[in-house]
Amino acid sequence: MTAPAAPAASSGALGRRLATAAVGLPILLAVVWVGGWPYAVVCGVAAVLASAEFVHGWLFPMRPVYEAFRFLPGFAITGAMVAGSRVGWEFVVAGLVLAAMFAAAGFAPTRAFGPQKPYRVFAACILYIGLLGSTFVLVREAEHGRSWVILGFLATFTTDTGAYAIGRLFGRHKLAPRISPKKTWEGAVGGYAAGFVAVLVLNDWLNTSVTWRTALHLAVPFPLAAIAGDLLESWMKRRMGVKDTSRLLPGHGGFLDRLDSLILTFPLLYLFVVLRAS
Structure with missing residues (x-):
């Protein structure tokens, strides 16, 4: 009795996929076309959400993803790097300095800074999403x-x-x-x-x-x-x-x-x- 459910489940997944694309693609095309701060802010928000997924996956993948949002101030670093890169490299450099600090804290004595792994995860997050992600905005600002x-x-x-x-x-x-x-x-x-x-x-x-x-x-x-x-x-x-x-x-x-x-x-x-x- 359970066999016929597979095609229905598959079609349901396809429907959700198409619905998300129908909403997301026009927004993406609009902000790419307009550029400026609207595009930078959308990229920054995407960086914040991607940071939450990154930290969630490495630290506690078995828990609901919303639990990662208690680290939202930390995720804001990557969002600021990405959106702020429209103004200049100062935001990107500041993020790299913070990444170095997180990495250094990750290798410091545990009793002084708490668990080591989260600091290294945050450093990797800043580099992977913040540094590389800032190029989404930097490319748009180019000729x-x-x-x-x-x-x-x-x-x-x-x-x-x-x-x-x-x-x-x-x-x-x-x-x-x-x-x-x-x-x-x-x-x-x-x-x-x-x-x-x-x-x-x-x-x-x-x-x-x-x-x-x-x-x-x-x-x-x-x-x-x-x-x-x-x-x-x-x-x-x-x-x-x-x-x-x-x-x-x-x-x-x-x-x-x-x-x-x-x-x-x-x-x-x-x-x-x-x-x-x-």
Whole structure:
């Protein structure tokens, strides 16, 4: 009697996924288009929520995620780094100083500072989400920033989609079975090809004023960063012992689940934009 419930459950998950996308995508597109403080604040809020998921997963994954929000003042550091990067690097540098302090406290005597692990987790959170996440705003503030952000999102999603589709159709050889058993070399190659082409096509379509020869310097490493970010997130979730980082985004898991590939592609994109402008 329980067998027919599987398709219903699957369709229900798909419905939640589509509903979340229907609400989230227009908001994302609107703030990317407007830029400025609206975009920076949305990125900062996303960083705060991702920080809660990060700390929750490493420290107490078996408890409800809302328990992590008692550390909200600490999560505000990453939010300030990301949103404040619109003003200047001062916010990012301040966050790095705090990360160093947290890391130092993590290796200090336990009786003086309490449990060691939380300090190291907070330091890693500031570096992983605060430092890397600040590039979401820094790219938008650059010349042709709107076009670069759109390229970053779409090329990353294309890489992920290509890897998933080719992996499902032709995947035979495991890429990293201890980290993510479902990922295959065939999927990785398909994702790389899709991402490579996407960068070149989007660069031309969005009129970034970059020639295709110059865009090759971005197209070659970009899909690798997307694949590496996905694997890094999978490794962290395996170490945490969780399937999804939270249920804050119905049908999609958590914010970290959506940022996995982006958290490495945007720093690479920012580096490319800065070097091109220099």
